[in-house]
Amino acid sequence: MCGIVGIIGKGDVASSLVEGLRRLEYRGYDSAGIATLVGGHIDRRRAEGKLVNLENLLKTKPLAGHLGIGHTRWATHGVPNECNAHPHATARVAVVHNGIIENYSELKAELVAAGQVFESDTDTEVVAQLIDFHLAQGKLPEEATAAALKRLHGAFALGIIFAGHDDLLIAAREGSPLALGYGDGEMFLGSDALALAPLTQKISYLADGDWAVIRPDSVQVFDRDGKAVEREVRLTQLSGALIGKGQHRHFMVKEIFEQPQVIGDTLNTMLNPATRTLTLPAVPFDLGAVSKVTIVACGTSFYAGSVARYWIEKLARVAVEVEIASEFRYREPVLSPGGLAIFISQSGETADTLAALRYCKAHGQHTLALVNVAESTIARESEVALLTQAGPEIGVASTKAFTTQLVVLAGIAVSMARAKGKMDAAEEARLCQALAEVPANVSAVLRQEHRLREIAETIAPARDVIYLGRGTGYPIALEGALKLKEVSYIHAEGYASGELKHGPIALIDDHVPIIVVCPTDELYEKTASNVQEVVARGGKVVFLSDKQGIDRLATKALATVELPQVDPFVAPILYAIPVQLLAYHVAIAKGTDVDQPRNLAKSVTVE
Structure with missing residues (x-):
């Protein structure tokens, strides 16, 4: 979602603030701005749209100052325009904010009655006005901030600077992630370590309820009760070199x-x-004693969990429920004693998933995080964290995070089956061999890019697209439809193939492409039968299968894409690749903003 950067530096910080914001572009945004102290006074530059607009503004109206804050905004309260862009400021204070202030209406009415004058439609401005109100009463910046924080309800990460205090930056966190960076006579603030990677590798993370008084050579952290606390400073492995596009367009x-x-x-x-x-990293509980598995995730990660349900139930014979994180805790689910809750999140900061984790911990579940960021909140708060090795994923539409999640989930399924005594050594060896061959087989799929680009040209004019799959192919169909929606803005839906005749078949005509995920597994014949039904009604089928499957149905399809013949266990990992490439090339054909699709954010850190 929104991105925050703050710097107390030794020289002018405007360019470094913009560079930090650039590293947060992957989160999604629709406006940007920075504020610095110039001669003790707050000065701002804000612009609607992409960072290039802010950069152009800074060329004509440069901004000096060695203390500053910056922000990329993804609109929640108030339309995306310059007036609603952060930082929000009064003459005394400037604020950047990630999150939502739930009681802003009540606070705004109170402050307006007290004489504070608002300029924007955002919930964030209430934070600046509330701090300003306390400053006007003679409170010091630290006192004014502490008083304001006690009144705020919701999720927030805040960076705050004050007129006349050119050595002071205050940060606060409740629900939304915030990292502090340590330099030599300099200090940094960011929504995540990636924003700070070119500036420092010494990082600490604020916990929920923390607020920090940051000066060039020191940091004081206080908890929600005002008690001084210490937060571990660690070295991060993130590097500024990791986010280049290399030879690729996007x-x-x-x-x-x-x-x-x-x-x-x-x-x-x-x-x-x-x-x-196969050996998982140390798990501090017995997988063999797990009575039930609950998988909680959002979006693409939810579809990864849906594949894992097939794997775990089939191999380990353990009941699995897969839950959408945003719905999970509100129905107060009944959780089995001895159950394991698995939380899947690329960023490790997804607000709904984090809330579900805390619910499960409070109800006696073992907790396992599957994340791509070791320092993330979900990783830190889980009993054990298993890491994907995807590296920073900048594109908003998840790709490599999804397939690496599937790999780890496959490992969990095999490990649990072995621990339950449901898998012998020969079967484990067979599945491990299939997993070991996945990277080479993925490379083979990528060599089909040209074919997928050609097919994309025929799909791009469509208004609607249907994806079909059975078994583990069903979640891949759902994921394919999501990818197409995300980056091309074409309406797409994924269905279990057997559900076709229960309603969706009414949508079939010669204007609706049908993408079929169909490896030659035990369900191939049933899916092939569904394809025949589609073709009989004029449907234009794009058939994703291996040579054996294509040879049996090639004459029925508008187009085919041949994938390697693999063990059905690993097929969903491979079949994720063509649906990703298809979505990408359809988006290119339509001319959309592939890496930063409209209205989307990479990391959803509010509910």
């Missing part, structure tokens, strides 16, 4: 083509190819 396609490498890296954390055995 981050999305770069990240698609990184998948053989990152899948291999993720497998190397679990798989011994010599013995064809």
Whole structure:
């Protein structure tokens, strides 16, 4: 969602603030701005739209100052325009904010009655006005901030600077992530460590309820009760070199083509190819004693969990429920004693998933996080965290994070089956061999890019697209439809193939492409039958299968894409690749903003 950067530097910080914001572009945004102290006074530059608009403004109206804050805004309260862009400021204070102030209406009415004058439609401005009100009563910045924080309800990460205090930056966190960076006579603030990677590798993370008084050579952190606390300072491995596009046109396609490498890296954390055995990193509870598994996630991660349900139930014979995080805790689900709750989140900061984690912990569940960011809140608060090795994923539409999540979930399924005594050594060796071959097979799928680009040209004019799949192919159909919606803005839906005749078949005509995910597994014949039904009604089928499957249905399809013949266990990992490439090339054909689709954010840190 929104991105925050703050710097107390030794020289002018405007360019460094903009560079920090650029590293947060992957979160999604629709306006940007920075504020610095110039001669003790707050000065701002804000612009609607992309960062280039802010950069152009700074060329004509430069901004000096060695203390500043910056922000990329994804609109929640108030339309995306310059007036609603952050930082929000009075003559005394400027604020950047990620999150939502739930009681802003009540606070705004109170402040307006007290004489405070508002300029924007945002909930954020109430924070600046509330602090300003306390400053006007003679409170020091630290006192005014502490008083204001006690009144705020909601999720927020805040960066705050004050007129006349050119050595002071205050940060606060409740629900939304915030990192502090430590330099030599300099200090930094960011929504995540990636924003600070070029500036420092010494990072600490504020906990919920923390607020920090930051000066060039010191940091004082206080908890929600005002008690001084220490937060661990650690070295992060993130590097400024990790976010280049290389030879690729967009981050999305770069990240698609990184998948053989990152899948291999993720497998190397679990798989011994010599013995064809699989070992998860230390899990502090007995997988064999797990009575039930609850998987909680959002969006693409939810579809990864949906694949895992098939794997775990089939291999380990353990009941699995897959839950949408935003709905999970509100129905107060009944959780089985001895159950395991798995939380999947690329960023490790997804607000709904974090809330579900806390609910499960409070109800006695073992908790396991599957994340791509070791320092994230979900990782830190879970009993055990398993890491994908995807590296920073900048494109808003998740690609390599999804497939590496599937790899780890496959590892969990095999490990649980073995712990339950449901899998012998021969079967484990067979599945481990299939996993070991995935990176090479993904490379083979990527060589079909030209074919997928051609097919994309025929799909781009469509208003509606249907994806079909059975078994583990069903979640891939759902994921394919989501990818197409995200980056091309074409309406798409994924269906279980067997559900076709229960309603969706009414949508079939010669204007609606049908993308079919159909490896030659035990369900192939049933899916093939559904394809025949589609073709009989004029449907234009794009058939994703292996050579054996294509040979049996090629004459019925408008187009085919041949994938390697693989063990059905790993098929969903491979079949994720063509639906990603298809979505990408349809978006290119339509001319959309692939890496930053409209209205979307990379990391959803509010409910």
